[in-house]
């Protein structure tokens with residue numbers, strides 16, 4: 465009797481002599497506790513327990529494929545993988561303990577134990593570009609002494625220095641290519657566990673390589689500026705952001721004028737001086753710090769600086785150069801016959817590689833003289849030269865922007881013509897009768913002379929001394 469009871473106990477009591485299997489996990493991550501395949505039978509009972517709990521966390525019988533225990537703490541986070549391993553996601557702080565997997569077949573029970581060990585890495589690190597990065601991966605003391613090292617997102621890895629259960633890498637000055645997921649790999653036997661830390665680098669995207677070209681009265685351009693990675697405003701604020709601005713340095717000037725300042729509590733760009741300026745106010749969302757401008761004039765030529773100020777006097781800034789094309793004429797409204805010079809200008813000499821192309825109005829079918837790479841001279845203009853003279857700024861075959869000038873050529877003033885006409889008419893009126901009279905007079909005289917010659921000059925010595933009346 466006693467013997468059979470002992471035999472029964474021996475059969476019912478789980479066979480488990482082994483040490484618990486070591487499993488690594490990260491809070492917030494997921495973990496799989498692999499079931500040791502024991503029997504090939506499908507008629508298998510699998511029960512998973514936590515610690516000394518009597519009630520299973522999750523179980524499977526030949527009739528019920530999956531049944532969860534009633535513990536609220538676990539319920540939504542547990543599931544079976546296809547081979548009846550236990551899958552936990554997300555892992556919480558109180559999960560680091562002993563798990564038991566019991567497999568029943570008839571009266572035989574096999575139990576496997578698993579001990580969960582914590583791997584601690586920072587979940588997210590946000591740093592200003594150029595800062596020093598130090599990452600530590602801490603592995604809860606365990607019996608297996610795994611090999612631990614850090615892997616960086618791209619490029620070659622750094623040396624991981626280990627001291628006891630802490631494994632650290634240091635990077636003296638971080639750049640954008642350090643951003644991304646850094647992985648602490650914990651490896652022992654054939655098992656590998658990865659704990660990840662998301663490293664966000666606070667930096668501004670590079671400035672556009674070329675200036676922004678626009679023209680007077682053309683559609684207002686947008687001034688680009690953005691954070692180089694997706695960083696939320698609370699994170700930025702937590703990283704010591706203290707202010708920001710969009711400021712302006714006019715062409716050929718060194719004075720820096722703030723146009724917009726960053727209101728951190730909204731967050732938004734707001735007019736610095738309380739009055740509407742060239743750059744428009746904007747509520748900020750996500751990483752985009754760009755602003756729209758208003759109607760462009762030559763006064764807006766210059767350099768615009770987008771900057772963010774951080775604690776400790778650190779500043780991130782990017783510059784955008786705005787070039788405004790304009791057609792200037794020596795005289796926009798002139799009379800026919802005069803010379804008009806047109807100049808297409810950025811307010812400073814044309815940068816190398818850029819050229820100006822002129823498009824005259826359709827009515828102007830004349831030759832014009834290019835006196836300078838960016839200037840035209842139109843000698844003796846006519847009314848046909850009136851209209852829009854367009855100049856295009858080109859880089860190779862691409863038109864960067866174009867500007868127009870409306871030229872008005874007037875006929876010579878009407879008064880002058882009238883004067884000429886009236887004067888001419890009067891002249892003719894007076895002159896013609898006078899001429900006629902003179903001609904008539906001359907003719908008469910000639911007739912008289914001939915008559916006299918006929919009377920007195922048939923002698924050899926004509927006497928010119930006196931007149932004789934007939």
Ligand SMILES: *[C@@H]1O[C@H](CO)[C@@H](O)[C@H](O)[C@H]1NC(C)=O
Pocket residue numbers: 618619620639640641
């Ligand atoms: C990382 O960025 C720095 C400067 O931004 C550059 O000098 C370096 O070559 C980059 N390294 C890799 C692996 O891309």
Ligand SMILES: *[C@@H]1O[C@H](CO)[C@@H](O)[C@H](O)[C@H]1NC(C)=O
Pocket residue numbers: 596598625632633634
């Ligand atoms: C990493 O830098 C920290 C200070 O930032 C220092 O305490 C630590 O000793 C350094 N570790 C290594 C491996 O250089």
Ligand SMILES: *[C@@H]1O[C@H](CO)[C@@H](O)[C@H](O)[C@H]1NC(C)=O
Pocket residue numbers: 615647649656657658
């Ligand atoms: C851990 O990360 C490394 C590097 O990305 C990868 O090669 C490896 O497959 C990962 N291992 C696991 C178990 O996710």
Ligand SMILES: *[C@@H]1O[C@H](CO)[C@@H](O)[C@H](O)[C@H]1NC(C)=O
Pocket residue numbers: 727728729730734
């Ligand atoms: C920033 O914006 C908030 C809300 O729009 C406003 O109450 C506050 O006065 C602004 N701060 C400054 C410095 O303009």
Ligand SMILES: *[C@@H]1O[C@H](CO)[C@@H](O)[C@H](O)[C@H]1NC(C)=O
Pocket residue numbers: 698701702728729730
């Ligand atoms: C940003 O941080 C400061 C303290 O550094 C705090 O006073 C302010 O309320 C924070 N603003 C936002 C929008 O979180």
Ligand SMILES: *[C@@H]1O[C@H](CO)[C@@H](O)[C@H](O)[C@H]1NC(C)=O
Pocket residue numbers: 794795796797798799
């Ligand atoms: C432009 O033309 C108008 C009319 O012909 C003339 O009165 C004015 O003096 C001219 N201005 C210049 C700068 O040549």
Ligand SMILES: *[C@@H]1O[C@H](CO)[C@@H](O)[C@H](O)[C@H]1NC(C)=O
Pocket residue numbers: 794803804805835841
């Ligand atoms: C136009 O340009 C020519 C050549 O540079 C110059 O001689 C002339 O004075 C200019 N005329 C005007 C009206 O500016």
Ligand SMILES: *[C@@H]1O[C@H](CO)[C@@H](O)[C@H](O)[C@H]1NC(C)=O
Pocket residue numbers: 715716811812813
């Ligand atoms: C700016 O300076 C350049 C020479 O550096 C000069 O040619 C140009 O006329 C100046 N522009 C203005 C608007 O003063």
